[in-house]
Amino acid sequence: xxxxxxxxxxxxxxxxxxxxxxxxxxxxxxxxxxxxxxxxxxxxxxxxxxxxxxxxxxxxxxxxxxxxxxxxxxxxxxxxxxxxxxxxxxxxxxxxxxxxxxxxxxxxxxxxxxxxxxxxxxxxxxxxxxxxxxxxxxxxxxxxxxxxxxxxxxxxxxxxxxxxxxxxxxxxxxxxxxxxxxxxxxxxxxxxxxxxxxxxxxxxxxxxxxxxxxxxxxxxxxxxxxxxxxxxxxxxxxxxxxxxxxxxxxxxxxxxxxxxxxxxxxxxxxxxxxxxxxxxxxxxxxxxxxxxxxxxxxxxxxxxxxxxxxxxxxxxxxxxxxxxxxxxxxxxxxxxxxxxxxxxxxxxxxxxxxxxxxxxxxxxxxxxxxxxxxxxxxxxxxxxxxxxxxxxxxxxxxxxxxxxxxxxxxxxxxxxx
Amino acid sequence: xxxxxxxxxxxxxxxxxxxxxxxxxxxxxxxxxxxxxxxxxxxxxxxxxxxxxxxxxxxxxxxxxxxxxxxxxxxxxxxxxxxxxxxxxxxxxxxxxxxxxxxxxxxxxxxxxxxxxxxxxxxxxxxxxxxxxxxxxxxxxxxxxxxxxxxxxxxxxxxxxxxxxxxxxxxxxxxxxxxxxxxxxxxxxxxxxxxxxxxxxxxxxxxxxxxxxxxxxxxxxxxxxxxxxxxxxxxxxxxxxxxxxxxxxxxxxxxxxxxxxxxxxxxxxxxxxxxxxxxxxxxxxxxxxxxxxxxxxxxxxxxxxxxxxxxxxxxxxxxxxxxxxxxxxxxxxxxxxxxxxxxxxxxxxxxxxxxxxxxxxxxxxxxxxxxxxxxxxxxxxxxxxxxxxxxxxxxxxxxxxxxxxxxxxxxxxxxxx
Numbered sequence: 001x002x003x004x005x006x007x008x009x010x011x012x013x014x015x016x017x018x019x020x021x022x023x024x025x026x027x028x029x030x031x032x033x034x035x036x037x038x039x040x041x042x043x044x045x046x047x048x049x050x051x052x053x054x055x056x057x058x059x060x061x062x063x064x065x066x067x068x069x070x071x072x073x074x075x076x077x078x079x080x081x082x083x084x085x086x087x088x089x090x091x092x093x094x095x096x097x098x099x100x101x102x103x104x105x106x107x108x109x110x111x112x113x114x115x116x117x118x119x120x121x122x123x124x125x126x127x128x129x130x131x132x133x134x135x136x137x138x139x140x141x142x143x144x145x146x147x148x149x150x151x152x153x154x155x156x157x158x159x160x161x162x163x164x165x166x167x168x169x170x171x172x173x174x175x176x177x178x179x180x181x182x183x184x185x186x187x188x189x190x191x192x193x194x195x196x197x198x199x200x201x202x203x204x205x206x207x208x209x210x211x212x213x214x215x216x217x218x219x220x221x222x223x224x225x226x227x228x229x230x231x232x233x234x235x236x237x238x239x240x241x242x243x244x245x246x247x248x249x250x251x252x253x254x255x256x257x258x259x260x261x262x263x264x265x266x267x268x269x270x271x272x273x274x275x276x277x278x279x280x281x282x283x284x285x286x287x288x289x290x291x292x293x294x295x296x297x298x299x300x301x302x303x304x305x306x307x308x309x310x311x312x313x314x315x316x317x318x319x320x321x322x323x324x325x326x327x328x329x330x331x332x333x334x335x336x337x338x339x340x341x342x343x344x345x346x347x348x349x350x351x352x353x354x355x356x357x358x359x360x361x362x363x364x365x366x367x368x369x370x371x372x373x374x375x376x377x378x379x380x381x382x383x384x385x386x387x388x389x390x391x392x393x394x395x396x397x398x399x400x401x402x403x404x405x406x407x408x409x410x411x412x413x414x415x416x417x
Numbered sequence: 418x419x420x421x422x423x424x425x426x427x428x429x430x431x432x433x434x435x436x437x438x439x440x441x442x443x444x445x446x447x448x449x450x451x452x453x454x455x456x457x458x459x460x461x462x463x464x465x466x467x468x469x470x471x472x473x474x475x476x477x478x479x480x481x482x483x484x485x486x487x488x489x490x491x492x493x494x495x496x497x498x499x500x501x502x503x504x505x506x507x508x509x510x511x512x513x514x515x516x517x518x519x520x521x522x523x524x525x526x527x528x529x530x531x532x533x534x535x536x537x538x539x540x541x542x543x544x545x546x547x548x549x550x551x552x553x554x555x556x557x558x559x560x561x562x563x564x565x566x567x568x569x570x571x572x573x574x575x576x577x578x579x580x581x582x583x584x585x586x587x588x589x590x591x592x593x594x595x596x597x598x599x600x601x602x603x604x605x606x607x608x609x610x611x612x613x614x615x616x617x618x619x620x621x622x623x624x625x626x627x628x629x630x631x632x633x634x635x636x637x638x639x640x641x642x643x644x645x646x647x648x649x650x651x652x653x654x655x656x657x658x659x660x661x662x663x664x665x666x667x668x669x670x671x672x673x674x675x676x677x678x679x680x681x682x683x684x685x686x687x688x689x690x691x692x693x694x695x696x697x698x699x700x701x702x703x704x705x706x707x708x709x710x711x712x713x714x715x716x717x718x719x720x721x722x723x724x725x726x727x728x729x730x731x732x733x734x735x736x737x738x739x740x741x742x743x744x745x746x747x748x749x750x751x752x753x754x755x756x757x758x759x760x761x762x763x764x765x766x767x768x769x770x771x772x773x774x775x776x777x778x779x780x781x782x783x784x785x786x787x788x789x790x791x792x793x794x795x796x797x798x799x800x801x802x803x804x805x806x807x808x809x810x811x812x813x814x815x816x817x818x819x820x821x822x823x824x825x826x827x828x829x830x831x832x833x834x
Contacts, residue, residue, distance in 0.1 A: 056473070076762050077499045077522075084492050088571065105494075105522060107762060109800060133832055152762030154505065156832055163815065170813060171806050175799065177759030179830045180813035181823065189818035196820045201827075342594030345493050345524060345569030382592065383526060383800035389588050396587060396597035398580060401606035403613045406598065410618075413596045415550055415573055 003040060004066060007032040007212055010313055023210050031310060032212040033252070034066050042260045050227060056080035058114055058220040064256055066216050067121045074149040076107040078117040079220050083228040083375075089343055093363055097373035099234055101225060102346055108148035108172065109381035110141040110302075111221065111246065116149045118217035119206045123155065127204060133158065136206040137194035139187045139242065139301050140169035141380050146206055147176035158203060160190040166301055166385040186296060188306045208245045209310035215249040222253025225375065226263050233267045234373040236323070238355040238362075241271040241280050242303030244291075244314030246379065251317035267375075268323040270367075271314060272358030274298040274333060274351070277305055280314045281325040291315065299330045299388055302351035302380055324367055326358040333357050337382070337392035347382035347389070420457060421483060424449040424629060427730055440627050448727060449629040450669070451483050459677045467644060473497035475531055475637040481673055483633050484538045491566040493524040495534040496637050500645040500792075506760055510780055514790035516651055518642060519763055524569075525589065526798035527719075528638065528663065529562035535634035536623045537566050544621060550575065553623040554611035556604045556659065556718050557586030558797050563623055564593035575620060577607040583718055583802040603713055605723045625662045626727035632666040639670025642792065643680050650684045651790040653740065655772040655779075658688040658697050659720030661708075661731030663796065668734035684792075685740040687784075688731060689775030691715040691750060691768070694722055697731045698742040708732065716747045716805055719768035719797055741784055743775040750774050754799070754809035764799035764806070 006015045011030025024031060045063035053060045058079035059070045067073075082102045090098035106113035123132055135158040136146050143159040150157050157178040161170065162185060173180045183190040191207060198205040208214050226233060233254070239247040247269055257263045273281045275298030283291040291311030298304050308314065318325060333350050336357040341347045348356075355376045362368045382389050399405040424433045428447025442449060462480035470477050475496035476487045484490075499519045507515035523530040540549055552575040553563050560576045567574050574595040578587065579602060590597045600607040608624060615622040625631050643650060650671070656664040664686055674680045690698040692715030700708040708728030715721050725731065735742060750767050753774040758764045765773075772793045779785045799806050816822040 054471075074762070075501050075503075082494045086492075105524075107522075108764075109526075109798075148762045148764070150762075151759050154760075158830075158832075161813075168800055168803050171803050171810065172764055172800070174810035174813060175755050175758040175764055175806050176762065177755065179832070181826075182813045182815045183818045184815065185818045193818045193820065193823065197823055200820065200824075338592050338594065341592040342568050343571075345491070345565045345567075345593065347525075347565070347589055347592055381526075381800065383585055383589070383798065386585050386588050386803075389592050393588065393591035396578075396591060396599045398599045398601065401600045401602045401610045403610065403617065406610065406614055407617075409598075413575075415575075415596070 001066065001068065003036050003063065005035045005037045008035050023205060023212065031209050031313065034212055034216055036064065038256070038259045045260065047262060058117060058217065061220055061223050065118060066213055067118065068125055072124050072153070073121050074117050074152045076149060076152050078106055078113045080224055081105045083225065086344060093359065094370045095368060095372050095374050096370065097234070099229070099373070099375040100344060100346065101221065101375060101377050103221065103377065103379050104346065104348060104352070104381035108145040109384060110145055111379035112142045112145035113149060114220050115142065115208070115214035115217035116145040116206065119211060119213050120149050120153060120155065122213050123204050124153070132156070133203045134206050135194050135198050135203040136160070137187065137190040139304055140165040141302050141384070142206070142208055143178070144169045144172035147173050147178040151176040158197070160194045162187050162190050164301070166387065168384045168386065186306055187304060188296070191309065208243050214245055215252060218246050218249025219253030219256065221377065222250045223257060226257050231263055233263055233265050234375040235267060236270055236368060236372055237267045237375045237377060238270045238272055238359050239377050240303050240351045240354045240379055241273050241314055242277065242305040242308065242351070244280055244308045244310035247271055248310050248313035248317045251321060266321060269317055269321040270323050270358065270362065271318055271325040272354045273325065273327050274300040274303055274354050275330050277303055278327045279305070279308050280311050281327045283311060283315050284318050284325045300333060300351040300354050301385065302349065303354065326361050328354060328357045328361055332361065334391045336360070337389060341382065346378060348378045349380040349382050349385045350388045352378045352380045418483065418485065420453050420480065422452045422454045425452050440622060440629065448626050448730065451629055451633055453481065455673070455676045462677065464679060475534060475634065478637055478640050482535060483630050484535065485542055489541050489570070490538050491534050491569045493566060493569050495523055495530045497641055498522045500642065503761060510776065511787045512785060512789050512791050513787065514651070516646070516790070516792040517761060517763065518638065518792060518794050520638065520794065520796050521763065521765060521769070521798035525562040525565035526801060527558040527562055528796035529559045530566060531637050532559065532625070532631035532634035533562040533566045533623065536628060536630050537570060537572065539630050540572065540621050541570070549573070550620045551623050552611055552615050552620040553577070554604065554607040556721055557582040558719050558801070559625055560595070561586045561589035561593070564590050564595040568593040575614070577611045579604045579607050581718070583804065585801045585803060603723055604721060605713070608726065624726070625660050631662055632669060635663050635666025636670030636673065638794065639667045640674060643674050648680055650680055650682050651792040652684060653687055653785060653789055654684045654792045654794060655687045655689055655776050656794050657720050657768045657771045657796055658690050658731055659694065659722040659725065659768070661697055661725045661727035664688055665727050665730035665734045668738060683738060686734055686738040687740050687775065687779060688735055688742040689771045690742065690744050691717040691720055691771050692747050694720055695744045696722070696725050697728050698744045700728060700732050701735050701742045717750060717768040717771050718802065719766065720771065743778050745771060745774045745778055749778065751808045753777070754806060758799065763795060765795045766797040766799050766802045767805045769795045769797045
């Protein structure tokens, strides 16, 4: 593909052509990054073109995506999710502006649709119809996203999820017709098994970060933030971090828009990690060379990882952007779930609420101040994990259909302010 | 409001001014319909204006909505949901074109957000801040929608749901901060209690159909269908019918766009009802004067109603449009759930899948033929009722993270075609 210059290894720097490697560096096994010919792109892609473009989805950034055209893309609308400014929360938290990017509004109700859509389109472009079997390991969302978008174009899936994946996500997988393998183990076990199986059976592997094109889909969120805020990038962007692929994707997006001259300023990125799934946090704050293996234990299933597959890129993104990392507890997430939903109308899953809890923590640690404009990236819907949400809420009242019974309980309901 | 001419009773035809009545006809208790000054609107609202308008939500139709302006509207994006053309399903079912309007993509993941948004904006325009307490009875979606959008603007809710409402919907309510009263009884019991409570305690009542402005929000889906299909209206539109307020809203929308000259052709509407919740079906097919009281029993919770509150309007819509009604069983819905999700990538709740089951039935009864273009209105997300979805799916495989164990089960997985 002419616009792609090479695939460059993030670990050892080795450069590969697109047909030379399939997923990772053939020399050190590191993850690869897609490098475009930005001079070429600069010539043919302009803001005026964006201004005229009425198709509000990820494909409006085709010039910067690793696919040829939009023929045969999954038909479901992915991306260009709403971006809201919330004055009430900004005032409450005492920051200058608070923005929320609501990626629960994607087809499978998660951010992961951005990556799945790009990977599926690559598969359609590069593999014959009888070879199109896509596999992935996932904590849940990447899988339900892959199955959702694959269903829309009729491609078969093999999905590996840890046995603890929420039942909503597993139900989504099955109803979309995926072949679901629940692995008695962690996400990391599922990941390794998926890699082996793809090698052995010749399936195409969508594994996050291992497949270099996942990051390409994820970067579109950064493009949208630039456009939606009319090229005024916020000071700090809070991103939930498990594998580290979202935050490195977002960073790549901002860097690319800067390279082609669409923006001048870059935001600082903030990695939010939860519980003992805090490898990137540790590597960043302790200045370690390699993100360490941690227990991975957290209720935030989407960011529950022992060994982050794009941890190194995540740490690089934090350093390059001048950002930082925050580590929050599951209890802080539970406390924030209802607070966030009831002040925004956005019902987010634990891993997504983590960024709100992370912002509050960063404010308390004076890492965010009243002059700052802040954006929270909300990556998944709370409908995908009802059990967790229930930890945050009180009970409903249960009465006979009788006005006197109702009146009795009204005394305990606060209807003012 | 100058653009509104009157509120006209659907039962006895009596005309009221807006300040004369609050909800229903003061003479016969019938539901009211908002009648606009269409000549005035015709002068100031044009397609060219729509073409230029880049705000893709329900408020783009402000001239035909019962509110003054867009100041203080709920900030969450409601409406302008995706409309897809599905060639594969059209070929499989042997109809000329099959369109899907995906209203699972609204903020609370249901069609009801259209009505809630309009009602909330009315409340903001017409009630002082200290009087803004909104109540509703609901099978689930209208409630979670009201709470979601109310949370986004900080208005208190009292919600009455039948005790059988799915736990996902109840969780949504509580996380959005609503005061939830689970009524030991049916939706109809909850409805009556809500009416009494609003009278007694002075709360604003959003009850579907009883509040004439709910229909005003719902009609926006018809406007969008016209625009998204570039003013080529499909022959038949399948709508899930419980209370009858969605179908009469849709019908009003098409009629209004015809009145102001935006379209020439009107679609035929098809009411899909499920199980023994088939009052409109009975009234229409047996040509009864009044929709009868039925048991209301169905797994399709969103259309489970004993006595449809807008049943008369629903029957009028069927007659005026030259459409018809279909009655399907819960088993037919279960059979259709996975089939629909796995061929579209859209995970719909039982009441929404009902329209797909209804289309298949109508085809088998030769009520729809191969020359027909058909649209399915998908009104709610399957994530809102996981228990029902589980009835439609097979189980996942569960294995140790071991490639040999995987190989053993592969023999039973069909990976071809």
